[in-house]
Amino acid sequence: MKVKIASRQGNVKIKSMKPxxxxxxxxxxxxxxxxxxxxxxxxxxxxFYISEEKSVKEFDDFDDLLKIKGIGKETLVDLKRTYNTxxxxxxxxxxxxxxxxxxxxxxxxxYFNIDxxxxxxxxxx
Numbered sequence: 736m737k738v739k740i741a742s743r744q745g746n747v748k749i750k751s752m753k754p755x756x757x758x759x760x761x762x763x764x765x766x767x768x769x770x771x772x773x774x775x776x777x778x779x780x781x782x783f784y785i786s787e788e789k790s791v792k793e794f795d796d797f798d799d800l801l802k803i804k805g806i807g808k809e810t811l812v813d814l815k816r817t818y819n820t821x822x823x824x825x826x827x828x829x830x831x832x833x834x835x836x837x838x839x840x841x842x843x844x845x846y847f848n849i850d851x852x853x854x855x856x857x858x859x860x
Contacts (some may be wrong), residue, residue, distance in 0.1 A: 738774040739766040741786040749783075751776055797821065803842050810839060825849065 742760035750757040756773045766786035769777065777783050787804060797815050800806050813835070818824040827833045828849050833840050844851055 736771045737768040738771050739786040740769050740774055740777055740783055741766040743782045743784070747782070749777055749780070800843075800846075803846055805839060805842055810835065 740758075741764050743763055745761060745763045745765075747760045748757065749760070751773070754770075754772055754776070756770070758767060758769060758773070758777070760767065760783075764786070774785070778785070797811060800811055800814065801808070814824060817834075818827065824833070824843070825847050828840065828844050828847060833843070835843075841851075843849075
């Protein structure tokens with residue numbers, strides 16, 4: 736399993752003999768995916784942390800949404816019942832028409848890179 740790790744500092748190289756690995760963090764707060772076993776060792780250093788930044792890869796399938804912390808199987812079933820495609824879900828998020836808990840909606844918007852500042856709250860003028 737892979738874990739996204741980021742460094743609080745830029746231009747940092749971390750290496751280990753056991754288990755053997757070398758990673759370079761070129762910019763602060765820019766996550767890279769590392770092996771879970773390596774992550775355990777890296778995270779002993781307080782300059783590193785687990786990042787929840789979106790990876791470059793777009794979600795190809797609804798099941799990929801399970802990778803988002805806080806989205807479980809029940810939420811996934813609700814989404815599949817309501818939206819035919821991920822594009823339908825993205826449009827509903829943009830139009831502020833998703834009936835889920837606010838924290839889940841915000842996580843989905845963050846992962847789909849939907850700018851919430853452009854969304855007009857419903858019922859408010």
